[in-house]
Amino acid sequence: MNFLEERIVKDGIVKEGNVLKVDSFLNHQMDIKLLNQMGAEFKKRFADKNINKILTIEASGIGIACIVAEHFDVPVVFAKKSQSINLDGEMYVAEVESFTHKCKNNVIVSQKFLSEDDHVLIIDDFLANGCALQGLIQIVQSSGATVEGIGIAIEKGFQSGGRIIRNLGFQLESLAIVDGMDASTGQIFFREQDAE
Ligand code: G4P
Ligand code: NA
Ligand code: NA
Numbered sequence: 001m002n003f004l005e006e007r008i009v010k011d012g013i014v015k016e017g018n019v020l021k022v023d024s025f026l027n028h029q030m031d032i033k034l035l036n037q038m039g040a041e042f043k044k045r046f047a048d049k050n051i052n053k054i055l056t057i058e059a060s061g062i063g064i065a066c067i068v069a070e071h072f073d074v075p076v077v078f079a080k081k082s083q084s085i086n087l088d089g090e091m092y093v094a095e096v097e098s099f100t101h102k103c104k105n106n107v108i109v110s111q112k113f114l115s116e117d118d119h120v121l122i123i124d125d126f127l128a129n130g131c132a133l134q135g136l137i138q139i140v141q142s143s144g145a146t147v148e149g150i151g152i153a154i155e156k157g158f159q160s161g162g163r164i165i166r167n168l169g170f171q172l173e174s175l176a177i178v179d180g181m182d183a184s185t186g187q188i189f190f191r192e193q194d195a196e
Helices: 003-011 023-027 032-045 061-072 131-143 161-167
Strands: 013-015 019-021 053-057 076-082 091-098 103-110 119-127 146-156 172-182 187-190
Touching: 003 023, 003 032, 003 146, 003 172, 003 187, 023 032, 032 061, 032 146, 032 172, 053 061, 053 131, 061 076, 061 119, 076 131, 091 131, 103 131, 119 131, 119 161, 131 146, 131 161, 146 161, 161 172
Parallel strands: 053 076, 053 119, 119 146, 146 172
Antiparallel strands: 013 019, 076 103, 091 103, 172 187
16 A cells, blocks of 8 residues: 555545545645655656646645645646636636536636646546546646646546546546445555555
């Protein structure tokens, strides 16, 4: 197990409905030393890419993205979510559907902060169905910028997001891939990945 998998086993809580609570170190309280290790690991996995910007989405992606950005020495842009907006022509907008929350959101980034010169690493805390992530990809592509890679802390490998995004040809690196969970025993099953 790698450092994140070990921490998930130690402090993660399996809830009914295939939900993994990581509130004590990632989603609510944040362990900055752990985030820093994640930043170093992403820097290693994307070492051959010329990344000049990190893109994430509010709210819970922002903390991780900021620490990752320190390792790449680049700025962070976070996409905003909003149910309705006045389109004034200065925003990139993607419509995103949330399976969990059963609603549609617009994901928005100002045109000032993404352009065809940008080489973007997308960062997020969770990947489940990947709707939010596909919205971010769509925004990068509509700006003419390049998606150099995608870094995720925890991927739920039994939901479809990871497979869809890898099939599109993106380099998607998830530090922990959970292939199954058992709420009655609290067991968590990780996908085997190359050792670090
Ligand atoms: P998706 O298509 O973007 O993968 O989203 P999905 O509707 O599956 O998930 C909705 C939200 O729930 C996302 O956060 C996602 O990160 C989070 N999520 C999904 N599965 C789990 C889980 O097992 N544990 C935890 N802790 N979170 C999970 P969000 O509502 O978009 O954003 P945020 O405001 O929390 O960042
Ligand atoms: Na979340
Ligand atoms: Na998130």
